[in-house]
């Protein structure tokens with residue numbers, strides 16, 4: 135029996151889906167002491183975790199994070215692992231997925247602690263060995279995407295909170311307890327992911343892929359006696375996500391405006407833009423949220439209808455004086471608002487330097503963001519079913535009087551336009567909700 139075989143035995147025992155290797159040595163400082171009473175949350179059962187106030191739980195997970203293993207223990211853990219079977223040659227995509235783990239490792243204070251090893255074993259899965267070595271099977275890196283890998287890592291970090299309890303339960307042959315601890319690690323992972331603004335549902339999609347793979351290749355989804363079924367995990371995860379989302383819910387909005395600025399406006403102008411769009415929509419009874427989705431993108435908020443807004447650094451080739459338009463996705467029909475920023479900036483400069491502009495302070499102080507905001511509100515109106523009107527925000531051409539009205543908060547949607555937008559959004563939300571059921 136070579137050392138390679140030891141991988142097999144050890145890994146078959148504990149890698150399936152995920153779970154820590156047994157045999158961690160040193161006892162773990164379970165909890166940081168000296169915390170105020172309201173921060174003490176007992177990690178007892180999965181049902182208890184579900185009943186715990188999510189905000190308190192999130193705070194607790196941060197404050198009572200188990201102290202990392204010492205460098206001596208880590209060195210010992212590394213020597214105990216077999217040398218063969220470690221995969222060092224990784225594809226670019228595998229390396230990218232591993233690099234994506236940095237965010238979560240850093241946020242949980244595990245970046246300098248965990249040694250990551252990719253290993254060649256038949257099954258897919260992750261495991262945390264001796265709280266120091268994160269073992270990831272080669273197959274996992276091809277099966278799951280970067281977000282799912284982060285979510286699975288969050289589950290492993292969750293194991294640290296219940297490490298000794300799990301070892302005790304395994305040694306006592308208490309399979310029911312071991313299963314429940316797995317659910318608790320899912321719950322901890324969900325709270326951690328949501329706290330970092332990550333998509334907690336990716337934990338279940340990652341587990342699903344791993345489960346299916348192991349079932350097809352090895353005929354068994356996981357260590358059945360020590361793991362809850364995927365269905366049990368999904369039910370619990372859904373409840374946990376809902377509970378945690380409920381607690382972190384902001385003021386509910388009707389419309390999620392997700393913008394990408396393409397370097398067209400600086401922060402000050404974007405602030406003016408946001409302020410203008412939201413003021414115009416709020417006056418029409420439409421509560422909106424304005425989110426920068428330029429960098430990594432934004433995840434969808436299932437509670438509200440969304441419109442993407444692209445601020446473009448160009449004029450429309452065919453019609454140079456067009457400020458914006460609505461494009462519809464060919465398949466889903468979902469609207470995207472396109473805004474041509476340069477002609478708007480030109481127009482604002484022209485207004486400011488006009489005779490009216492120079493004599494009227496409201497026009498003399500007009501900035502690009504004001505008109506960009508009005509243009510977005512106008513296009514959002516179109517996206518929500520409005521046509522051009524004789525007056526107000528939906529006028530086809532904006533005159534200098536309209537510009538003055540905009541600057542003095544007199545430019546509005548009409549009340550029937552407001553009613554149409556609200557009814558379109560209600561229908562959209564209902565269909566989103568129906569699709570989610």
Ligand SMILES: [Zn+2]
Nearest residue numbers: 512516522530
């Ligand atoms: Zn129009």
